[in-house]
Amino acid sequence: MPKDRRVLVLTYTTVNQNELRDRLSSQAGDHPHIEVAGWFSFLISNFVRPFLPFLYSGKRVRGFDFSSPPQRYLGNKDWNRYFNQHDEVRKVHLPQLVTRIEEASGRAGIRRLERMYDQIFIDEVQDLCGYDLEILKLLMSSRLSVEMVGDIRQAILATNQQEVKNKQFKFMNIWKWFQAEEAAGRLTITQRPQTWRCRPEIALLADSLFDSSWDFQKTLSLNSALTGHDGVFLVRPRDVGSYLARYEPLALRDSVNSAKAYNHLSPMNIGVSKGLGVPRVLIFPTGAIQQYIQQGKALEPQQAAKFYVAITRAEQSAAIVLDKAGNSDLPIWDPELV
Incomplete structure (x- = not known):
């Protein structure tokens, strides 16, 4: 890989983020343009913080709420669905918020990423679910080179187990989502069984x-x-x-x-x-x-x-x-x- 290629590596779990950083340090330490980030920090930093005003004028993100339950009785346009009383963005509805911001901003987040990076790798992709899959579609339709790596047989975690969006593709059933996307010509599946x-x-x-x-x-x-x-x-x-x-x-x-x-x-x-x-x-x-x-x-x-x-x-x-x-x-x- 050329050393001037700007690469972002994403994954869900903290354990895997640390392991990726260690591997990259030992095997690609001379590459100055590789970043590793967690999935949620990626969503907040690249979509919500810079472009939230397109959806909620004058509002700011003041933190991350990891533990709020789903806000089932609040409408999709309600500020309190996505933020708690401290203006901390709720993890449980963060991916949905990102999709709404992208719609309101004319895909400003994706266009910004296209200027910042040449390539995005997503590791442990089998952990994603719900509105995360809609974000994957946005990334796949961009000018970015997107490669996703995962083992469907390790789908024991989920970014949001309570999300009803795309619930038919949760855990190991995400394999069906990838197969459907391949059939639609939006990605290519390569199995590497070694x-x-x-x-x-x-x-x-x-x-x-x-x-x-x-x-x-x-x-x-x-x-x-x-x-x-x-x-x-x-x-x-x-x-x-x-x-x-x-x-x-x-x-x-x-x-x-x-x-x-x-x-x-x-x-x-x-x-x-x-x-x-x-x-x-x-x-x-x-x-x-x-x-x-x-x-x-x-x-x-x-x-x-x-x-x-x-x-x-x-x-x-x-x-x-x-x-x-x-x-x-x-x-x-x-x-x-x-």
Whole structure:
């Protein structure tokens, strides 16, 4: 990429913003025109702050309200729908506000971005939903070069889970939105199924969580490293302490309400781990995941996506805490045999 090319990289989660900055610093540190920003700060800085007066004359943004619930009883033109009593813009309606500002200003925000940047990359695009998809359409129709990167199978977060706009495309169903946009000629989908992170055994289990109707290509693992403990294992509850002491995996759980018996181990919630890459993980499974492993019972898309995220944090080994293997052929780790 030419060093004079002006590039903006966008992503949703703070974890991923930090990881992107670290990667760019180490791999493109000599490129002076690359910026990384969060999705919401991007919307406020480039649309709302400069062009709010086109919609609400004399008004200013005085902060960001991350926690307000949807303002269901306020009309789309009502100031209080988008701002709280402190004139802080509400996250829950921020993307809708952006679309209204763009309409009122004659796409002033998009035209400004066209002057500021040559290219926009959007990472973790599967996290976007609601009016965010309308903003993607605005960006795709601009003169900017727009590239979006994401893994539909990691769609466990959403910028606004309560938004009803485009609700049919929320979480993994955003794949249908991309397919529809491709059919309309507005974008091109390229699947890149290679992984440098996960061992082949991990990639194979991750692929198995989704049936062929999703039309996902089979993952090709390019990780050939051997450490003496590689692949996918089951760990009996009684052996968890020994396993943690020997391999120091990242312990993962579905939520604070699951795996309570292991709270003293301070496991990380799967959603928080998204974007991380670590040598090993130890997963405390939900009941649905236990049934998938022991009985082969299919997982619902969101259950499969969460399990997929947990498994694919790992480079060399992924272990699941289960007392019995059931019908699974996954090996049970035995501390006496290691």
